[in-house]
Amino acid sequence: LAKAQGYGGLARYDARDEDAAVERFQLANELRSALAEELIYIELQPQLELRDSGAPGFEALARWRREDGSMVSPASFIPIAEATGAIVALGQRVFQLACEAILELAASGFPQARIAVNVSALQLAREDFVVQLLNTLSTYNLEPWQFELEVTESLAMHSFEHAGGKLARLREAGFTIAIDDFGTGFSSLAYLRRLPVDVLKIDRAFVSEIGEVADAHAIADVVLRLGQRFGLRIVAEGVESRAQADWLSARGCDLGQGFGLARPMPLAQLIDWLRARTAGDATPRR
Ligand code: C2E
Ligand code: MG
Ligand code: MG
Ligand code: MG
Numbered sequence: 001l002a003k004a005q006g007y008g009g010l011a012r013y014d015a016r017d018e019d020a021a022v023e024r025f026q027l028a029n030e031l032r033s034a035l036a037e038e039l040i041y042i043e044l045q046p047q048l049e050l051r052d053s054g055a056p057g058f059e060a061l062a063r064w065r066r067e068d069g070s071m072v073s074p075a076s077f078i079p080i081a082e083a084t085g086a087i088v089a090l091g092q093r094v095f096q097l098a099c100e101a102i103l104e105l106a107a108s109g110f111p112q113a114r115i116a117v118n119v120s121a122l123q124l125a126r127e128d129f130v131v132q133l134l135n136t137l138s139t140y141n142l143e144p145w146q147f148e149l150e151v152t153e154s155l156a157m158h159s160f161e162h163a164g165g166k167l168a169r170l171r172e173a174g175f176t177i178a179i180d181d182f183g184t185g186f187s188s189l190a191y192l193r194r195l196p197v198d199v200l201k202i203d204r205a206f207v208s209e210i211g212e213v214a215d216a217h218a219i220a221d222v223v224l225r226l227g228q229r230f231g232l233r234i235v236a237e238g239v240e241s242r243a244q245a246d247w248l249s250a251r252g253c254d255l256g257q258g259f260g261l262a263r264p265m266p267l268a269q270l271i272d273w274l275r276a277r278t279a280g281d282a283t284p285r286r
Pocket of ligand 2: 059118150180
């Protein structure tokens with residue numbers, strides 16, 4: 001398209017490209033110092049039992065607040081962290097923060113909490129990844145059952161030969177393994193059968209339109225049946241309405257995560273949220 005506009009058009013196109021590259025470079029540098037200065041923190045989003053609203057787990061989501069208070073969206077810093085390799089340090093930091101959150105939850109009367117962390121392809125590819133996770137755990141005196149590791153479908157399927165072995169080791173060590181954003185990647189059913197996983201997370205693209213768009217539920221339905229056949233736990237992402245939660249629950253979906261159930265929150269707020277629920281009546285909330 002740029003070529004069709006002639007030489008001038010092409011030159012303008014290049015300049016824009018360069019601006020974007022410079023911006024990415026600056027953001028990558030800024031991210032490195034943000035990590036060092038502890039401007040990266042996590043929010044935790046509950047994963048709720050759809051049948052009785054129990055909250056057995058929470059997903060840790062990276063957040064970046066600049067010195068001036070402005071937020072940088074994960075949609076901009078995660079891809080840059082992936083492209084520059086900073087995702088390895090970021091992922092380690094998030095895991096430490098998740099460990100600290102588990103300790104604080106236990107100290108606040110919630111000793112059974114499990115936290116899911118996102119693991120990038122670059123982390124998983126590293127020789128020392130498994131050992132490092134286990135070392136961090138022993139530093140905090142925690143155990144693998146308290147964590148779930150979310151890997152994206154594309155990653156797990158793409159570098160299957162490599163990832164499969166590592167995932168198997170992590171699973172043997174006691175971590176729960178989840179496939180994130182399921183349905184958006186290379187859905188090779190044969191690979192799914194051979195991958196050492198416990199949980200499928202249906203991507204929110206297929207969940208948030210349930211009840212809104214005709215036939216939007218077809219993929220969610222297929223993923224649910226598939227997961228059930230393989231004996232996997234299913235988490236539906238992006239549950240935004242009661243109707244969606246009910247639809248999913250009626251089809252045997254165990255867990256839901258979404259703005260319609262609970263938003264991601266900083267740890268202190270999450271503890272208040274958990275206390276308010278247990279302080280309420282004995283009957284589960286809907
Ligand atoms: P994800 O792992 O699929 O996380 C779920 C994302 O969906 C989160 O976005 C969450 O805030 C959002 N979400 C949850 N419920 C709803 C809903 O009902 N509606 C809508 N529209 N969105 C909902 P967030 O926090 O912006 O993170 C985006 C992505 O960035 C994550 O997607 C994950 O792939 C990546 N990410 C975040 N933190 C980390 C991290 O520590 N490490 C790595 N490697 N990736 C991370
Ligand atoms: Mg995730
Ligand atoms: Mg996801
Ligand atoms: Mg997603």
